[in-house]
Amino acid sequence: MAPVAGVGGAQSIAPVSNSGGHGNHPGDQSSSASGQTFASTLSQAIGQATGGGHAGHGAGPSTPALPHANSSHATAGSQSGSTHPRHFTIGENHQGEKHGFHETALGVRAYRQELIASNIANADTPGYKAVDIDFQEALRVARSIANTPPLSLATTASGHVQGQAQVGLSPYPLKYHVPTQPSADGNTVDMNVERAKFAENSVMWEFSRDRVSGHFKHMMEMLQSLKD
Structure with missing residues (x-):
């Protein structure tokens, strides 16, 4: 078949x-x-x-x-906060270290300016001792204080408010001026020396201020360009 x-x-x-x-x-x-x-x-x-x-x-x-x-x-990781290798955080660019240095130096310069102004104001005060600071040493102290974490306050009762205490700023080591020609009343202020230090410190203070303000101006211009 x-x-x-x-x-x-x-x-x-x-x-x-x-x-x-x-x-x-x-x-x-x-x-x-x-x-x-x-x-x-x-x-x-x-x-x-x-x-x-x-x-x-x-x-x-x-x-x-x-x-x-x-x-x-x-x-999920890309949506939970992980950043791209080429992304950078605002305020943490490659100039962040320089910006922090000038910001700290600005505060030290302002403190030294107050000391010099106090010396000039007390030029006629009997027994007044002119004081100053070593800028390099004071800057190291200020930067070490800035890197110190704040202290946590202990709460011993339920009604206590939680918070953090900033480490107290220790005074910078003061240097006393030794005059070349001491006065009869014990005042050690030399007006010529104080005026010269005041002018020099003012120029350096303005330099640090311009560097700090220029950093923020640069950031504002960058944000404005991204917005446009």
């Missing part, structure tokens, strides 16, 4: 490429078995970009399947 077509006989079925798909969906059947499919190439690129894989995307015969969990973690 002649065989009936479609019954008892094995039909020849075209081989299906072993390329990956997405979930239960078939992959690209037109690709050859030796090459990667578009889906597997895309999933591999996503896995390399996020540090993990992209599961659910199948892979070709030469590409292993990539897990899906790491990509979701990478996405």
